Amino acid sequence: MDLLIKGGKVVTAKSTFKADVAVTNGKISAIGTNLKPEAGTEVVDAKGKLVLPGAIDGHTHMAMPFGGTISTDDYFTGTRAAACGGTTTIINFETQPVGVKMSKFLKEKLELAESQGPAVDYSIHMGVGDVTTQEMLDDMAKVVDMGVTSFKVFMVYDFGVDDGQFYATLCKAKEIGALVGVHAENKNVNDYLVKKYLSEKKISPWYHYMSKNEAVAGEADERAINLAKMAGAPLYIVHLDNAQGVAAVAKARAEGYPIFAETCPQYLYFTKEVYKDGRPEFKLRPQDFVCSPPMKGKESKDALWDGIRNGVISTLSTDHCPFLKKEKDWGKKTKDGKKGNFTTIPNGCAGVENMYPFILSEANKGKITFNKAVEIAATNQAKLFGMDYCKGAIEVGLDADIVVYDPKKRVVINNKKNQHGALDHTVWEGVECKGYPCAVFSHGKLVFDGKDFVGKQGAGSFVKQKKVHHKGPSF
Ligand SMILES: [Zn+2]
Numbered sequence: 001m002d003l004l005i006k007g008g009k010v011v012t013a014k015s016t017f018k019a020d021v022a023v024t025n026g027k028i029s030a031i032g033t034n035l036k037p038e039a040g041t042e043v044v045d046a047k048g049k050l051v052l053p054g055a056i057d058g059h060t061h062m063a064m065p066f067g068g069t070i071s072t073d074d075y076f077t078g079t080r081a082a083a084c085g086g087t088t089t090i091i092n093f094e095t096q097p098v099g100v101k102m103s104k105f106l107k108e109k110l111e112l113a114e115s116q117g118p119a120v121d122y123s124i125h126m127g128v129g130d131v132t133t134q135e136m137l138d139d140m141a142k143v144v145d146m147g148v149t150s151f152k153v154f155m156v157y158d159f160g161v162d163d164g165q166f167y168a169t170l171c172k173a174k175e176i177g178a179l180v181g182v183h184a185e186n187k188n189v190n191d192y193l194v195k196k197y198l199s200e201k202k203i204s205p206w207y208h209y210m211s212k213n214e215a216v217a218g219e220a221d222e223r224a225i226n227l228a229k230m231a232g233a234p235l236y237i238v239h240l241d242n243a244q245g246v247a248a249v250a251k252a253r254a255e256g257y258p259i260f261a262e263t264c265p266q267y268l269y270f271t272k273e274v275y276k277d278g279r280p281e282f283k284l285r286p287q288d289f290v291c292s293p294p295m296k297g298k299e300s301k302d303a304l305w306d307g308i309r310n311g312v313i314s315t316l317s318t319d320h321c322p323f324l325k326k327e328k329d330w331g332k333k334t335k336d337g338k339k340g341n342f343t344t345i346p347n348g349c350a351g352v353e354n355m356y357p358f359i360l361s362e363a364n365k366g367k368i369t370f371n372k373a374v375e376i377a378a379t380n381q382a383k384l385f386g387m388d389y390c391k392g393a394i395e396v397g398l399d400a401d402i403v404v405y406d407p408k409k410r411v412v413i414n415n416k417k418n419q420h421g422a423l424d425h426t427v428w429e430g431v432e433c434k435g436y437p438c439a440v441f442s443h444g445k446l447v448f449d450g451k452d453f454v455g456k457q458g459a460g461s462f463v464k465q466k467k468v469h470h471k472g473p474s475f
Contacts, residue, residue: 053401
């Protein structure tokens with residue numbers, strides 16, 4: 001026994017109980033009362049603390065090219081930040097370029113990730129950028145064999161799929177034991193609104209929201225669900241942000257379909273008002289909140305919280321995709337010195353370090369249970385993406401990715417003082433967390449001591465996803 005976490009309260013998705021947790025060779029080796037340390041066992045006193053599985057952030061964009069730049073965090077700085085917020089696994093999106101086979105592209109990206117040296121474990125979702133030929137589509141099976149069983153299609157953007165390609169991808173995924181995620185927004189209406197607002201000289205970040213409003217997302221959520229039903233395939237809606245979409249997911253699940261949805265902390269905390277004023281008390285401007293999809297109105301925010309409480313929403317992830325303040329200013333003046341507008345702002349915000357502290361803080365305040373927080377931030381992610389053989393719970397035999405959480409600790413997010421990513425600001429600045437991780441372990445090794453990153457660059461490795469065959473709405 002290498003490590004013994006003693007006297008804490010273990011929280012799983014289903015229950016909460018007092019127990020000691022023992023770790024041997026990086027795995028959880030025993031859970032029980034009055035476990036005794038051996039000679040050389042490191043003992044951590046967890047009295048008064050919660051002992052939780054490390055979170056899995058199923059939606060990050062590290063080292064991602066977008067809008068003429070690359071997201072600020074790479075596989076190392078991004079996972080360092082993750083570790084310091086209790087997230088011990090990330091699943092990063094890599095999107096296939098047009099004309100390049102997914103399997104070839106994945107190999108390159110795995111090499112890139114290894115070269116940057118992730119601090120904690122990572123996996124990859126394959127973004128679908130080209131399924132215009134049967135050969136490209138058939139290559140998905142190779143990607144599954146390489147340990148990536150989750151794909152994501154985009155209903156917007158130039159490289160996005162049309163409904164036929166989306167349908168074909170769903171059918172293929174079902175056949176090969178994969179899950180298709182979708183970024184659901186109505187492309188044609190979005191494009192039309194962008195043109196209209198620009199022609200009317202409406203160029204501020206507010207029109208980023210207006211052109212990607214609730215209805216633009218909600219219609220696409222419904223259509224995506226219909227396509228999944230037609231294909232008889234499971235579907236995962238990423239970053240669900242609107243009430244219409246929540247209702248559509250709820251209905252499909254009640255009918256027995258394997259339809260799953262993810263939301264993100266930003267949609268649970270902010271509303272569209274940030275695109276008018278920003279948060280000036282923290283020197284945050286409207287453009288700093290430009291992410292895709294944008295925050296929505298209060299009605300949608302409330303519906304998302306209800307969706308979490310009643311099980312309609314399965315997971316919480318961040319869509320972490322940070323860009324520097326000067327890049328966010330490209331909405332005023334572009335990189336090339338031209339007059340900018342809301343479409344020339346790189347899309348994305350930071351969040352990978354904030355997800356678990358945020359949702360646990362909300363649990364600590366009584367908004368949801370701690371069990372629910374663990375379920376959506378860790379356990380369900382592992383089950384959905386075929387990683388529950390090693391991740392997502394405090395269980396004997398699983399990786400010792402463990403968070404010791406102090407419900408009494410208070411942390412006010414301060415990018416300069418207590419955040420560990422590479423970005424020069426965070427939209428979470430000034431947000432108070434009631435409770436915070438005081439120790440985070442990855443494979444039984446301390447990576448966060450409550451203040452600093454104490455892990456190692458390159459300590460993390462690629463987590464293979466098993467094939468998945470989700471048949472209904474529950475696991
Ligand atoms: Zn994303």
